[in-house]
Amino acid sequence: MGTGHLVRCRTLAQQLRRRGAEVQFICRAHPGALPELVARDGIPVTLLPPPSSRSDVGDDYADWLGVSQQQDATETIAAIGRQKLDWLVVDHYGIDSEWENAVRSSANRIMAIDDLANRQHTSDILLDQNYSADGSARYADLVSSECRLFLGPRYALLQSQYSACRFSAQHRQEEVRRVLVYFGGSDIADFTAMALNALDSEEFRHLDVDVVVGANYAFFDQTRRLIARRPNVRLHGPRPHLADLMATADIAIGAGGATTWERMCLGVPSIVISLAENQERSCEALATDGLIEYLGSAESVTDTSLAESLRRMCGNPEGREKQSERSRLLVDGLGTMRMAEALFPSSVVDLRIRPAVEREEHKTQLFCSDVSTFELEAGNLAVGQISFTQKTGNEEVEVDCAIDALVQEQSWSDRLLELGIRAFNARQPIVLDPETKDGLIQAAPPFLRSLSVWNQKSERQFSIVILSDNNSWINKMLPRLIRSWIDEGHRVLWVHDVQRVRSADVCFCLSFSQIVPIGVRDLFSHTLVVHESDLPHGKGWSPLTWSILEGRDKVAVTLIEAADKVDSGVIYAQRWIDFEGHELVHELREVQAAATFELCKTFLNDYPSIVRNACEQSGEESFYPRRRPRDSRLHADQTLQQQFSLLRVVDNERYPAFFELNGFRYTLRINKIE
Numbered sequence: 001m002g003t004g005h006l007v008r009c010r011t012l013a014q015q016l017r018r019r020g021a022e023v024q025f026i027c028r029a030h031p032g033a034l035p036e037l038v039a040r041d042g043i044p045v046t047l048l049p050p051p052s053s054r055s056d057v058g059d060d061y062a063d064w065l066g067v068s069q070q071q072d073a074t075e076t077i078a079a080i081g082r083q084k085l086d087w088l089v090v091d092h093y094g095i096d097s098e099w100e101n102a103v104r105s106s107a108n109r110i111m112a113i114d115d116l117a118n119r120q121h122t123s124d125i126l127l128d129q130n131y132s133a134d135g136s137a138r139y140a141d142l143v144s145s146e147c148r149l150f151l152g153p154r155y156a157l158l159q160s161q162y163s164a165c166r167f168s169a170q171h172r173q174e175e176v177r178r179v180l181v182y183f184g185g186s187d188i189a190d191f192t193a194m195a196l197n198a199l200d201s202e203e204f205r206h207l208d209v210d211v212v213v214g215a216n217y218a219f220f221d222q223t224r225r226l227i228a229r230r231p232n233v234r235l236h237g238p239r240p241h242l243a244d245l246m247a248t249a250d251i252a253i254g255a256g257g258a259t260t261w262e263r264m265c266l267g268v269p270s271i272v273i274s275l276a277e278n279q280e281r282s283c284e285a286l287a288t289d290g291l292i293e294y295l296g297s298a299e300s301v302t303d304t305s306l307a308e309s310l311r312r313m314c315g316n317p318e319g320r321e322k323q324s325e326r327s328r329l330l331v332d333g334l335g336t337m338r339m340a341e342a343l344f345p346s347s348v349v350d351l352r353i354r355p356a357v358e359r360e361e362h363k364t365q366l367f368c369s370d371v372s373t374f375e376l377e378a379g380n381l382a383v384g385q386i387s388f389t390q391k392t393g394n395e396e397v398e399v400d401c402a403i404d405a406l407v408q409e410q411s412w413s414d415r416l417l418e419l420g421i422r423a424f425n426a427r428q429p430i431v432l433d434p435e436t437k438d439g440l441i442q443a444a445p446p447f448l449r450s451l452s453v454w455n456q457k458s459e460r461q462f463s464i465v466i467l468s469d470n471n472s473w474i475n476k477m478l479p480r481l482i483r484s485w486i487d488e489g490h491r492v493l494w495v496h497d498v499q500r501v502r503s504a505d506v507c508f509c510l511s512f513s514q515i516v517p518i519g520v521r522d523l524f525s526h527t528l529v530v531h532e533s534d535l536p537h538g539k540g541w542s543p544l545t546w547s548i549l550e551g552r553d554k555v556a557v558t559l560i561e562a563a564d565k566v567d568s569g570v571i572y573a574q575r576w577i578d579f580e581g582h583e584l585v586h587e588l589r590e591v592q593a594a595a596t597f598e599l600c601k602t603f604l605n606d607y608p609s610i611v612r613n614a615c616e617q618s619g620e621e622s623f624y625p626r627r628r629p630r631d632s633r634l635h636a637d638q639t640l641q642q643q644f645s646l647l648r649v650v651d652n653e654r655y656p657a658f659f660e661l662n663g664f665r666y667t668l669r670i671n672k673i674e
Contacts, residue, residue: 003034003185003214004258005091008113008129008157010038012089015160015340017043019379021086026079028066032186032216046079048072061116065094073102080106087111087343090123093278097122111343113157116278123147127339129156129261130282131291131330150342150406156261156335161243163333165266172250172267172324174317178208179310180249180268182242183275184257185214189298191273193219195253196226196233198307204314205230210245212236251313251320253306256283256294261335264291264327269320271309273301291327337381338406345410346378353377353419356385374423376403376416383407386420390446395502396491397424399448417479421448421494444500447491448482462604463491463504465524470496472511473651477593481600490604508600509562516562526611527562528603529569530596535560536621539567544592545649546624553579557592559599561614570614573602584672585649627655634659634668 006027013023025038029050038045051066065072072095080088080103088107090100096119100110104122112123115130117138126143127150136149143149181195192213199209211227213220215238227233236245242259246252246266253271254263256279263270272292274280280297287294293309295301313320356373376384386401401420403413425445447463464485468474482492493502498516501507503523509516510530521527533543534556547555555577561569575595579588603610632650634643636659650657652669659666 003216005113006034006037007185008258009089009091010041010043011157011159011336012339013038013043014041015336016343019340019344021344026076028072030066034185034215048075048079061093063094065092069095069099070102073099076103077106084108089113096120115282117142121147125150125342127151127155127157129153129258129335131285131289132282133285133288148342148409150339153261153264153331154335155338156258156265156331156333157339158262158265158331158333158335159241159243160333160336161241162246162262162265165243165247166328166333168247172320176207176250176314176320178210178249178251179204180210180212180242180245180252181254182212182252182259183255183273184259185238186216186218187213187255187275188218189275190219190222191255191275191298191301192217192223193226194301194303194306196223196230197303198310200226200230201307204307204310205232207232209233210236210249212239212242212245214238251310253310255279260286260292261331264331265333267324267328269293269313269323269327271295271306271313273298273306289326290323291330292323334381337379341378341381341383342406345407348410348412348415351376351378351383351412351415351419353386353416353423355423372424372427374420376412376419378407384412384416386416388420388424388448395446396449397446399450399486413483414477414479417483418475421479421482425495425500444502445493445495447493447502447504448486449491450486450489460607461489461491462506462607464493464604465501465504465507466492466494467498467501467507467509467512467514467516468494468496469511469513473589474511474593474596477590477597478510480593481597484601506603510596510600518564521562526603528572528600529560529562529567530599531558531560531567532556532592533558533624534574535567535571536617536619538624539621540624541626543624544588545627548579548588548649549645551645553581555579557595557599559603560617568617570616572610572614573599573606575599582672583648584670585651587672588649629655631655632657636661 013025017023023043025035025043025045026048027033027035027045028048033047035045035047085107087109088103089111091113093116100112100122104110109124111125111127112121113127114121115128117128119142121143123143125148126139128138129152131153132138136151139149179199181192183191192211196211199207209232211223211233213223224235227235242262243266246263246268249268251271252263252268256272256274260270260272270292272283273295274283274297283292283294286292293313295305295309353374353376356375371387371389373385373387375382383406384401384403386399389398401413401416403416428443428445466478466482468478478494482494485492493504495501498514498520501520501523505525507524507527509527516527531543532555533539533547535558538546544555557575557577558571559573560567560571563569575598577591577595579591632646632655634646634657640647647657647670650670656667656669658668
């Protein structure tokens with residue numbers, strides 16, 4: 001097996017360690033195993049006993065393992081020890097579902113790295129970074145429906161230096177001046193010598209040539225003699241990476257293994273020879289799509305055919321430029337970060353958004369002026385994009401968002417919409433107050449509307465304003481409601497300040513503590529409030545919290561019209577929500593939000609009949625006071641059971657529970673362990 005297998009696993013291990021993972025390697029002590037490559041990173045390596053006889057040659061991949069899969073699995077389990085791994089990553093052509101099933105007890109999940117698509121897997125994730133016209137069909141009968149497939153060079157496990165060098169690489173000239181030769185860490189058939197013989201022709205002797213050989217290269221002395229007879233050749237031994245050499249190369253000559261993706265990442269036009277059967281189909285597909293110059297399999301290539309290919313490429317600057325551009329588009333060098341994100345997803349609270357920029361050739365301009373585009377980032381990896389396309393008169397924008405398939409299981413669409421709307425609203429211009437002509441105000445942002453609404457569910461499309469406090473807990477959940485409405489064809493504006501609203505059909509005040517004056521309410525046909533009590537009982541502040549503190553397990557959620565007196569408007573609809581007595585604040589809020597959104601949708605769906613059927617509030621009214629941080633105080637002389645209702649409603653971050661003892665204040669945070 002080539003050195004590339006070890007290098008790509010090492011690259012993944014380095015990225016996982018940057019994310020805080022503890023990593024260990026297990027490999028068998030075959031000749032040339034190179035465990036020192038991993039050990040020098042400070043990563044522990046366990047070497048399994050060497051095979052009794054040399055069996056890592058030929059095309060029978062099962063023999064490459066050196067022992068049976070069952071024996072290898074048993075020894076691997078022993079090397080893992082009593083711990084249970086979060087992930088076990090396996091990269092070996094001689095391992096399949098038999099081995100994966102055998103080691104399952106030692107790992108919560110298994111990731112298989114494959115290139116062949118020739119055997120069954122029971123892994124949770126499968127990575128095949130090769131280019132193929134067949135796509136996921138290659139693995140249709142080889143993995144379960146639950147296995148997540150990451151296919152293609154977008155997920156190639158490249159070292160970070162390659163993506164970094166994409167922007168520092170010099171622009172390649174029309175004339176070829178420098179050639180890079182590298183045929184992997186072993187090059188057992190010495191194609192390095194073949195390339196040097198081809199380059200020794202008089203027409204190529206002016207070219208600068210970088211030759212790289214690996215730690216297992218057996219023809220070092222012969223190659224030195226070949227180099228001595230030709231000027232402008234530099235011989236390089238084992239290197240941590242080839243990014244710097246590729247960045248300056250005009251053409252590369254090499255094998256069809258993992259180095260292919262490194263060359264493509266840096267846009268190096270390449271002449272490629274497949275040195276193993278498992279490289280052929282990928283090379284053929286790349287050649288068909290004009291991404292490499294493919295000479296064929298090893299046994300069909302000669303010095304003459306290699307020289308002829310080099311001659312054609314040198315004489316075709318337009319073809320080289322086209323190949324370079326297409327290669328860079330296909331491989332961006334971020335595959336290792338993507339796979340690390342798949343194994344250990346970022347927390348939703350760590351997601352960030354920033355304006356999207358053109359990434360190629362140092363361009364930093366924003367996209368065209370009438371489109372604002374933002375990228376969602378997990379770490380330094382873009383995992384989503386949202387675009388706002390401005391409409392005439394600044395009254396409406398079309399919004400379109402997409403989440404990378406890599407993280408679709410994380411349900412980050414709502415977070416992308418939330419952060420995108422905030423970022424877009426923040427960019428609205430500062431203008432003169434139309435009344436005073438001298439005071440500056442921030443212009444109201446436009447309504448949002450979906451870019452593509454093909455199956456509109458609503459018979460009527462509404463213009464909707466949502467008002468919520470800037471720091472409200474409901475803001476994390478509101479994008480769920482907003483997304484459903486714009487997908488139904490409604491126009492939605494979400495703001496936190498009454499001064500930034502626009503005239504609309506309806507305004508929903510959801511977890512909004514500001515008074516909405518009559519002048520603002522006049523901008524809408526209806527201004528609606530959702531309140532968590534059986535009105536008129538329980539008007540005022542934090543009614544759900546007070547109800548839980550009172551020991552209630554059944555709470556009303558009521559939709560009313562906003563009025564001059566707090567929580568006194570007519571009632572349009574009501575829902576009752578039930579609790580079991582164990583829910584903590586985030587669970588209480590999730591149920592509350594679901595009922596709130598159901599009432600909001602009910603109003604639009606049943607309009608206008610819901611207005612005709614409204615009823616006045618009746619009965620004795622009562623009021624709840626505003627809750628303060630001091631209301632999260634526990635009493636040291638009472639039991640946890642006695643104070644559990646309070647613990648259920650405290651906010652661990654904003655209003656944590658606390659108690660005072662011996663002249664000191666202590667805080668407590670509560671979390672439910674499933």
